Amino acid sequence: MKHKGVKYYQKTNFNIVRKLTFIALSLCVSVACMLHLSAKWLYPTFLNYAKMQTNKLSTALVNKAIQTTILKDLKEDEIVEVTFQENGVASSVEFNTYSINKITSKVSSSVYSHLKYVEEGNIEKIEYDKLGLEVDSNLLSKGIIYEIPYGMALNNALLANLGPRLPVRFTLLGEITSQVVCEVTQYGINNALIEVIATLTIKMQVVIPLATTISEMEYPIPIAIKVIQGVVPTYFQGSNAIDDNFVIPLQ
Template identity: 30%
Template sequence: MRFRRKKKASTRLTLVLVSLLIMIVVSLYYVNSRLMPVYLEYAEVQTEKVASYVVSKAINSRTSSVLDVNDIIVDLPPGTSEMVTTKFNTDIINQVRAETTSLVKEYLEQAENGDLAHLPNLENVEYDVGRMEAGDGIVFFVPLGQALNLPILGNLGPRIPIRFHIIGNVHSSVESTIEEFGINNAYVAVSIHLEVNVQIIIPFASKSAKVEQYIPVAIGLIRGTVPHIYTDGGGEGVQPSLEVPVPYD
């Protein structure tokens, strides 16, 4: 009789422990699934900070600085008409583009290999140099309270690992904007559009993201010949003409 009672008690205890274990697992899964988007969003923000810092540091180390737009403008000899045609000096632009892209790639590779000199010193962020030197990409830890934006916890709680690495090569393209400025003048800006694709990895999830930056190559004002008569074509109806006095010999 006592043996049967002990067996029943043991069976009940086993059922209670198994049920408790299942409840804990289900609760952890539910909490993790609800918090996963928060983790990913926070990891993406921190990753963009780190990657943007590395890119900016590479750009600042360039030998070339921002040029005057007139330094990259070439005037073509006039043909049958008296109009002067201009074009960009692609040799200078491509040289700056190649130098910038190469430096950004080099700095990102050095950062992934554990060179802390190329990484920002962010508050409450600890880099895992060992894993970085082992080729796991850029790895850092942040407190759980900071990742969840819970001021009560602050820097308490387990430290969440965040890892990201570069996917493919650094992509770059040249973009230019031209805006009308005054009478027959144009404000021109030529820049390099850099794109760095990264893979962000946190416990039980990963996400691809893109870090973008625009690097100015040349900025300035191109002055054209002021016409003798100027008419504003905007608006409706007949527009008044402005006549510029021309000196005569």
Template identity: 30%
Template structure:
């Protein structure tokens, strides 16, 4: 009789323990699901900081600096002596683009392989060099309180691992911006639009993100000849300004 009573108590204790374990697991799952968007948002912000730092360091290592736009403009002969046709020197632009893209890719690969000289020193971020040496991408830890945006915890709690790696090749495009400046002048800016696609991985979730950067290639003012008659344009009758022309 006493043996049955002990057996019944033992079964009850096992049931209580299993129930507590199940409740703890469900509670942790619920907490993780509630905090997951915050984890991913924090991981994306930190990833953008790291990737942007690496990209900027690669850009600063270029042999070519920002040029005057007039140095990459070629004048082409036209049928009229009063008209000048111009075009951009695509050979120079493509050379700068290729150099920039190659350096960015090289620096990102070196950072993924654990080269800390290419990585920024961010507050509350600890890099896992061992994981990075094995080719797992850029891996770093942040405290749970920091990642979950819980000011009361601060830097306390377990450290959450965050990993990101480059997806595919670095993509780049050449873009030009031309704005009217004064009379028959134009402000011209030639830049490279650089895109780096990364995969961000946190415990039980992942997300793709794109790091964008605009790198100036050439900037300057292109001056044209002042016309003899100038109007502001628009609707209705506009006053015109006549520029005096010297006669021989």
């Protein structure tokens, strides 16, 4: 009888272990399925929202760079040099490449350094209070630029703030690149519009738990805009119609 009791006890233990193993495997499969469904249906929404918050931060830092660099150091006459004739009519327009590159380099360097400060959590170096961001400074000090409530993916205003919060981080990918375009176009009847625009391209990797995406943003920055008045024409016909009353003045 003793021998049979031991066998029964061992068989019972084996059944319990087998059931526990089955339950554990079932839980693992269920969790894996839930993560897969979240990654397929919910995470695209989270990533889009994370990119939007990253763009908002980048825009604030670009605007700060414009205020502290371009508006402070810019002298338009050093950017665009216009030569006039004796009668006051513009004869040529030259762009100061050195000054343009200098200003563009300062802006790019300012934006890059401030983004690195945020990435590393050194918010005391970016004058956070002046950026106008709705982010807790304690989060920024940890390198977290935003926390997305899980209920945000449900598209329901009542449930938007429910559930766990996903921290949003970013990593700069390479340097900030810039491209400068100088254009002279017709403006009005007899004027010329001169524009010097620098476009900054910022590439970042946006990271949330279990997902990541690449965000590439372009920011056109007007460095100089100037209007030059030309010779006022004696006659101007704005339509394609033929004017039978047109008369050439006698000298």
